[in-house]
Structures are given as structure tokens and as C-alpha cells.
Amino acid sequence: MKRTDPSIAWGGSCSGADLTRDKTVLRRQLLGLRKALTGATRDAACESIGRHLLDWQAGSGTATLAVYWPIRGEPDLAAAYRQLVMRGVQLALPIVSGPATPLTFAAWTPGQPMTPDTFGVPVPAAPQRLLMPDAILIPCVGISAQRYRLGYGGGMYDRTLALLRSVPAIGIAFDCARTEFAAAPHDIRLQALITENGIDDSA
Incomplete structure (x- = not known):
């Protein structure tokens, strides 16, 4: 099932962009497109993604949700996170334990003390209560039509999802992240994608 929201209209679509299929170059181009979203356009998109996330959570009944701290222009869903907590949802943030290890997840509530990890990304300060989302x-x-994800190239989420195949993985992106690339054998298809234009959870 695909649900779309026409309320957000982009000033310019990236569907016609000349994006190469080389992942290194494609990643750089997509990051550039994301960085170009500024001001009211970005704020409106983040607000819309947050609304769709709240709808998805209400429909799924998810009680413990691993979220993310936005970096490098990722959608900022802080307002939606606060509303999820008000609903009684337990949030968690990913913890990087090592360069070639899967992520773990630490319980988190917006506003609690934070400390930077080895990459400078804020994580819950010790002691950390780990949980399974x-x-x-x-x-x-980037995200393909088949819902394969293009990340930063570190493989941390790939290693994590390979161990947690029964845990639904929900992609979050601005709609201009939609693209096409060849999926690698280790790539795992995301269960759903949420953008400012809706929730894509088609079979």
C-alpha cells in the first residue's frame, strides 16, 4: 500500500537530475541535493515527515522505537519524537561500539544528558540502558524504488539489520533521495519508507 500526501510541493524536482549510478558519486550528488533544501521548504518537509511517522506508529502499535540524531542535513524529527514520548513510546538511539560491529540501542528521552560518541554524534550519557527495539x-x-537504502558507506546499519531481520526497518528521507542503483547482495529491503509525500509500504 502506498499513501501519499500532495500538500508539500517541491520548488524543483530531482527526478530529472543526471545522477550517475556509481555509488560514491551518487552519494555525493544526493547529499548535495539534500543540503540544498533550506528554510521553509526543509521545515515543511520535516513537519510532514513527522506527521507521517506519527501515523505510521499509531497504525503499527510500535512501543519501542529506535530513532536517530540528525546529522549532515538528515530530516529533523525532534517534534515528532516528543509526541511519541507523550504517547508512551520508548525511544532509543543507536550506539556505535566499534568500526566493524553492529549497532546497539540505548534508551533515550528527549532532554536527557547527552555526550558525543567517537564520531561526534550525541548519544545518551552513561550509564546507558540498552534495549531491543x-x-x-x-x-x-538514497532510496531505490525497491526500498533498498544507500547510506554513508560505513555498513553499520547493514550489519545491524543482518542480525535483526525480524525487526522492521523504516527508511526516513526527503523525497529527493529517491533514485536507482544496483543493490548489493548484503543489502536488506526496508519494510517501509516515510518521506514528506507519504508512507510507502507497498509489497
Whole structure:
């Protein structure tokens, strides 16, 4: 099922962009497109993604949700996170334990003390209570029509999802992240994608 919201109209579509299929170059181009979203356009898109996330959570009944701290222009869903907590949803943030290890997830509530990890990304300050999420939100640099994700190239989410195949992975992206590329054998298809234009959870 695909649900779309026409309320957000882009000033310019990236569907016609000349994007190469080389992942390194494609990643750089997509990051450039994301960085170009500024001001009211970005704010409106983040607000719309947040609304769709709240709708998805209400429909799924997810009680423990792994979210993300936005970096490098990723959609900022702080307002939606606060509303999820008000609903009684337990949030968690990913923790990087090592360069070639899967992520773990630490319980988190907006406003609690934070500390930077080895990459400078804020994570809950020690002591950390680790938990197993019911679903994982994953920010996407790029996303294919088959819902394969293009990330930053570190493989941390790939290693994590390979171990947690029963845990739904929900992609989060601006709609201009839609693109096409050849999926690698280790790539895992996301269960759903949420953009400012709706929720794509088609079979």
C-alpha cells in the first residue's frame, strides 16, 4: 500500500537530475541535493515527515522505537519524537561500539544528558540502558524504488539489520533521495519508507 500526501510541493524536482549510478558519486550528488533544501521548504518537509511517522506508529502499535540524531542535513524529527514520548513510546538511539560491529540501542528521552560518541554524534550519557527495539528508523542518503537504502558507506546499519531481520526497518528521507542503483547482495529491503509525500509500504 502506498499513501501519499500532495500538500508539500517541491520548488524543483530531482527526478530529472543526471545522477550517475556509481555509488560514491551518487552519494555525493544526493547529499548535495539534500543540503540544498533550506528554510521553509526543509521545515515543511520535516513537519510532514513527522506527521507521517506519527501515523505510521499509531497504525503499527510500535512501543519501542529506535530513532536517530540528525546529522549532515538528515530530516529533523525532534517534534515528532516528543509526541511519541507523550504517547508512551520508548525511544532509543543507536550506539556505535566499534568500526566493524553492529549497532546497539540505548534508551533515550528527549532532554536527557547527552555526550558525543567517537564520531561526534550525541548519544545518551552513561550509564546507558540498552534495549531491543520493536522497529528501527533509518535515515537514507538514497532510496531505490525497491526500498533498498544507500547510506554513508560505513555498513553499520547493514550489519545491524543482518542480525535483526525480524525487526522492521523504516527508511526516513526527503523525497529527493529517491533514485536507482544496483543493490548489493548484503543489502536488506526496508519494510517501509516515510518521506514528506507519504508512507510507502507497498509489497
